[in-house]
Amino acid sequence: MSEVKPQAPIKRLGLDLFDKGRVFVVGDVHGCLDLLMRGLEQINFNTSRDTLLSVGDLIDRGPRSFDALRLLREPWFYAVRGNHEEMLLAAARSPENWKTLKENGGQWWFELAFEQQREAVELAQSMPFAIELESPIGRVGVVHADLANTINWDVFTYLVEAGDRRVIEAAAWGRKRIKAKDDSLVQDVARVYAGHTIVPGPGRLGNVFYLDTGAFFIGIPSPAAPPCPALTIAQVTCNSLDFSASQVKDGLRIIT
Secondary structure (H helix, E strand, O other): OOOOOOOOOOEOOOOOHHHOOOOOOOOOOOOHHHHHHHHHHHHHOOOOOOEEEOOOOOOOOOOHHHHHHHHHHHHOOEEEOOOOHHHHHHHHHHHHHHHHHOOOHHHHHOOOOOOHHHHHHHHHHHHEEEEEEOOOOEEEEEOOOOOOOEEEHHHHHHHHOOOOOOHHHHHHHHHHHHHOOOOOOOOOOOOEEEEOOOOOEEEOOOOOOEEEHHHHHOOOOOOOOOOOOOEEEEEEEOOHHOEEEEEEEEOOOOOO
16 A cells, blocks of 8 residues: 555644534544543534544554544544554555554454555545644644654644654654653644643643543553543643643543
8 A cells, every 4th residue: 555645744723613613632542432432422522513633543452443543534523643543554554564553552454354454544644743723722733742842833833844754753753842841831832732642640741731641541450551541531722720630530531
């Protein structure tokens, strides 16, 4: 299968989404589609009015990876490309990469029929590296992992659109900011939502908010699991003071 670039490296969304309804963002789903749908039901998500953004890693480890990818066909759903989608695309390019995908929860792809495999790859290829959203609190960014040492959102998006491989790789794989506990503000953006690195509860460094709270660990004893694994769904314009104080119920952490 040949590689196809995403429709656009950056997906830009307008303020009109807030005129129509509410906008939410969800942490790493990792195939836990049933849990996500329960969360949407809990917030009375209306697919004709509301919008859901995803920080990527829709696939692997959980039971419904292919169905989670198919959410990309829904007009109310947008997701950035994560490192697990990158691993899927690498496996589709070369059998040399099959082992890596399998070792990281990607066995599901090898069990699909050929046409479904191709559909999964096409969907992953369509995912942008970042989302930029105009909102009532200002510009909001969504990226899977990191900003590659850039402290300015406009510089970051410029470099992504210019095809800078270092910055694109960091967007899907990077952990430098969170490892360094860098709480400097990213300029020219009100907030950035990210996932990739599992955190005990949703937290933030400066104006970067981290949402991967280890949903796929629910019911799986593991020393790598956070104390209370959950899927986090946050309203994009939520009060930041409520962000880390949210509680988990039935595997869900809802922040409005």
